[in-house]
Amino acid sequence: MKEKGRTARADLDAVLAAGFVCHLGVVVDGAPVVVPTVYGAAEDTLYFHGSVAARSLTSAPGQTVCVTVTHVDGIVLARSLFEHSVNYRSAMIYGVPRPVTDPEETLAGLRLITEQAQPGQWDYARRPSRKELAATTLLALSLEEASVKLRTGPPDDGDSPDAALGLWAGVVPVRLVRGAPVPDPALAPDIPLPHHLG
Amino acid sequence: MKEKGRTARADLDAVLAAGFVCHLGVVVDGAPVVVPTVYGAAEDTLYFHGSVAARSLTSAPGQTVCVTVTHVDGIVLARSLFEHSVNYRSAMIYGVPRPVTDPEETLAGLRLITEQAQPGQWDYARRPSRKELAATTLLALSLEEASVKLRTGPPDDGDSPDAALGLWAGVVPVRLVRGAPVPDPALAPDIPLPHHLG
Numbered sequence: 124m125k126e127k128g129r130t131a132r133a134d135l136d137a138v139l140a141a142g143f144v145c146h147l148g149v150v151v152d153g154a155p156v157v158v159p160t161v162y163g164a165a166e167d168t169l170y171f172h173g174s175v176a177a178r179s180l181t182s183a184p185g186q187t188v189c190v191t192v193t194h195v196d197g198i199v200l201a202r203s204l205f206e207h208s209v210n211y212r213s214a215m216i217y218g219v220p221r222p223v224t225d226p227e228e229t230l231a232g233l234r235l236i237t238e239q240a241q242p243g244q245w246d247y248a249r250r251p252s253r254k255e256l257a258a259t260t261l262l263a264l265s266l267e268e269a270s271v272k273l274r275t276g277p278p279d280d281g282d283s284p285d286a287a288l289g290l291w292a293g294v295v296p297v298r299l300v301r302g303a304p305v306p307d308p309a310l311a312p313d314i315p316l317p318h319h320l321g
Numbered sequence: 322m323k324e325k326g327r328t329a330r331a332d333l334d335a336v337l338a339a340g341f342v343c344h345l346g347v348v349v350d351g352a353p354v355v356v357p358t359v360y361g362a363a364e365d366t367l368y369f370h371g372s373v374a375a376r377s378l379t380s381a382p383g384q385t386v387c388v389t390v391t392h393v394d395g396i397v398l399a400r401s402l403f404e405h406s407v408n409y410r411s412a413m414i415y416g417v418p419r420p421v422t423d424p425e426e427t428l429a430g431l432r433l434i435t436e437q438a439q440p441g442q443w444d445y446a447r448r449p450s451r452k453e454l455a456a457t458t459l460l461a462l463s464l465e466e467a468s469v470k471l472r473t474g475p476p477d478d479g480d481s482p483d484a485a486l487g488l489w490a491g492v493v494p495v496r497l498v499r500g501a502p503v504p505d506p507a508l509a510p511d512i513p514l515p516h517h518l519g
Contacts, residue, residue, distance in 0.1 A: 248400060
């Protein structure tokens with residue numbers, strides 16, 4: 124068994140730290156809606172942008188949501204198609220989100236979200252005004268009810284009768300890569316790339 | 322407006338063709354559950370693995386699901402933190418999935434899923450046996466009810482008063498990259514890497 128569920132807090136933290144986009148699931152009129160959004164993780168709270176969730180919360184307060192963060196690590200090519208799989212790490216967080224209304228907490232949540240996507244950016248760019256903070260729809264979700272699932276390693280049929288077929292088997296690694304920053308065409312030519320992006 | 326919804330079929334096809342992992346949302350006991358899974362797209366049908374959906378369908382037949390495919394293309398760094406964003410392409414497909422029970426259709430669906438993740442692999446690896454086909458939980462979802470949302474391009478505050486702040490702004494591109502295939506440690510040393518993986 125190379126696919127397993129994990130319950131250790133360290134596993135959850137590692138999955139959350141490795142990305143900045145999650146998939147948020149809410150129930151709207153009895154049907155599921157899954158939308159991508161950005162998140163930031165604090166010690167015991169996940170902060171995320173969620174106008175869809177905010178709308179559904181307004182119409183149905185106290186509703187549970189599911190936030191899933193997934194990293195795809197590889198395509199597992201086995202001898203048999205039945206044993207083909209994907210190496211991945213995925214965290215699911217369940218709970219009733221709380222709309223963030225306190226400006227200080229909104230600021231702290233936005234900082235987490237910003238720094239998760241691009242470390243160093245919070246101290247560089249212009250901070251939100253009071254008006255911008257009021258226009259920000261931020262939700263907070265406890266990390267208490269969470270689970271992690273992952274799969275790692277080679278295919279599972281290396282010691283099966285299929286190994287005698289003489290077929291190549293292994294993993295095609297997959298990873299998210301950041302490229303060199305592309306300046307806004309509207310940028311004045313004398314504005315240098317800041318150190319945290321260099 | 323650099324963020325927009327699209328309804329053209331070509332936009333949907335392009336998003337679906339660019340990936341192989343989706344997030345499947347189902348409602349279980351009134352709460353949303355979002356899990357990653359693999360998919361393959363035919364002309365008018367999405368096929369996906371879904372034991373979670375299959376379980377929820379067994380307990381509540383005719384239930385709507387939401388399948389979301391998201392590609393993250395870049396981190397949009399604006400002058401103001403409020404204008405920070407993400408460049409992405411995302412497709413959402415809604416509908417009541419149909420369990421695939423016909424062995425011929427299961428085979429066709431598995432082929433689409435396999436080829437979506439690794440072109441050329443279907444003709445190389447061992448095909449599923451009748452027993453393996455029967456153990457495969459495949460669902461089919463019409464592509465009729467779908468929507469695409471995306472954001473492209475530079476930040477939105479290039480012509481705002483914030484441009485005078487003299488701060489760098491632009492996009493950090495992000496993309497999913499495939500690495501060189503890693504052989505299964507159990508692989509016999511004389512088995513060559515097949516052409517479609519070279």
